[in-house]
Amino acid sequence: MSAQSCLAGPALDVGLVTNALEAQLGFYCGILGLPKSGEVSIPGVGTIHRLAAGASVLRLMVPEQAAQEVDNSGFFSGSTGIRYIAIKVTGLADVIAQIEEKGFRTIVPTRELRPGVQVAIVGDADGNAVELMEEQAT
Template sequence: MSAILQKPLLDAGLVTTNLSAAHRFYGELLGFPVVGEVEFPEVGFIRRYAVGDSILRVFVPQTPPAAEGSREGFASQTGIRYLTIYISNLEAVVAALADAGFKIPVPVRELRPGVLVAQAEDADGNTVELTQEN
């Protein structure tokens, strides 16, 4: 049996121990608006960002995680390792992220004719692929 989608999009969640750094990356520099926050007693805190019609959840657990994800690039371990977000001002956003001190492992480059791509890492080392179709 196949899943029957109620919403034709994918929401995602990230875990962090540094909400202010996550907010600087996603809320301030990428400009995604906060659309909600919820505290789960004895569990943690979630801040939700609107990414178009999708939601990015940033979760801060009450108990720090037992381990951090790899900071050796998106292909350094298995699992969900990157998000792709389509934007129309790629070069300006990548420059702002770099100026703010965030790592840019893949600078703006042409992936295929008419498609530019770059990769940035948030403060926790999560890779965000930014794509612009011309």
Template sequence: MQRHVWLQPVIARPMVRWCYADKLAQKGSNMMLQLNEPALHAGVVTDNGERMLDFYTRVLGLKSVGEVSFPELGVVHKLRCGHSLLKLLVLDQPATSNNPRGGFSSATGYRYLCMSIMNLDEVVDACRKDGCDIPVAVKEIRPGVKAAMIEDPDNNAIELMQMD
């Protein structure tokens, strides 16, 4: 039986960043966004719903917090990741084109998700055991910071980073 590995998001560091941004806004900086919540939600579109939901919920341990149906489009599954949501849109009909292959630096635009976690080695090991591609193995990128790049079943890149 496959063991569940739960991402352990680092909450303290992002909250410090959000508090700093709020202070800048109060001081009259040029910050235009007035955030409702300390989060940036991301959307991933797929026609591989069952496998993608399994990866994000069972392998990474994101929690399903609801879904919304859009007639003639598909279903958005809301998956909680810290303060943020990953919105997985499972299409009713196959997409007309696919995510460009070749890694996260092969094309411009939104190309990868980033997650700051506390259990990098454990999560990457669980992904490897589940058959995920690991384009960049765990390595120290600067003193006290390790990172890896994994891919979900649709080959979307996810950067995982751990700061000691």
């Protein structure tokens, strides 16, 4: 017997807390091409900047009081919790070249995950691990 889904939509949104909004917008909008779809201010908390990612939304939350920085320098699978986000892209080699040109960190260089699927893991402006995946047309 399985539980019935209570999801009200076809997507899962992700929220990242950042003190470096402009750098994060440069990464997600400037390099990955996610369009900004709005923002919402929450008094006493901060502002959420919404970026469209297909049916999903990436929420960049900028708190009113600067958030405590965490060390994201270790390998993404080295601790429990939400450790990376995954985004399907086209033109992975070009995307990685732009990321490296802008000085962002490559955590795992591009490699074949399985036949027809290339992946790389990079760090965004706050060091969050972002898996970029390209599936070859068959």
